[in-house]
Amino acid sequence: MAPTKPPIESLLPYLGEQIPGCGISDSELNELRRIYPEVSFKDVKRVYYEAINKKAMQPISYMVRRLQVLKPANDPFKLNPQAKYNGKIRVEIGTDWNAKNAEIQAKRDAQRQAYDRVHGTGAFDAKVHAKTVELQRIFKTLTNK
Known part of the structure; x- marks a missing residue:
């Protein structure tokens, strides 16, 4: 106490x-x-x-x-009242990360539905897969000079 x-x-x-x-x-x-x-x-x-x-x-x-x-x-000059420090690690309080992740996922789902509505079912996933394969190929052949 x-x-x-x-x-x-x-x-x-x-x-x-x-x-x-x-x-x-x-x-x-x-x-x-x-x-x-x-x-x-x-x-x-x-x-x-x-x-x-x-x-x-x-x-x-x-x-x-x-x-x-x-x-x-x-103190009115405190830089970020949402931030707290646990030793040297900054811990942010007041942020609901589950709600943030749900918001991001909802935006992605809306993009997927809009693209699939125009181009057909599964077209968005095929486009994302094609981009991923292209990036893999680029990074695989990338050489340091």
């Missing part, structure tokens, strides 16, 4: 206690207050530990800069 995001006012004193000796300015805190509602708790936690592990001189400033880079979910 994902932990709930604590209110910013309870988080700021905790950060002050956990990071002794670093000067936390009011402008940094105000900037963190502005960004905090737009980011997830997971991102805040990750950036906090990243700042600590990198031994940042100003961890709150580092956190603010890193959190500003993260895109919110409702």
Whole structure:
């Protein structure tokens, strides 16, 4: 179960206690207050530990800069809202491929029926077979020079 995001006012004193000796300015805190509602708790936690592990001189400033880079979910400049990435593989959501394939097959069937109506039954399949045989012959005799 994902932990709930604590209110910013309870988080700021905790950060002050956990990071002794670093000067936390009011402008940094105000900037963190502005960004905090737009980011997830997971991102805040990750950036906090990243700042600590990198031994940042100003961890709150580092956190603010890193959190500003993260895109919110409702970002209007997101390139393709239909696309999601699973690791490095792009996975498109919202496309019904069965419906797309049915649409393509319906178009081919309409072409086949129209051609067969004019030229006789099976003429379309004979034409496609003749084209396939011709392409096979061309590629078989093709030589690399």
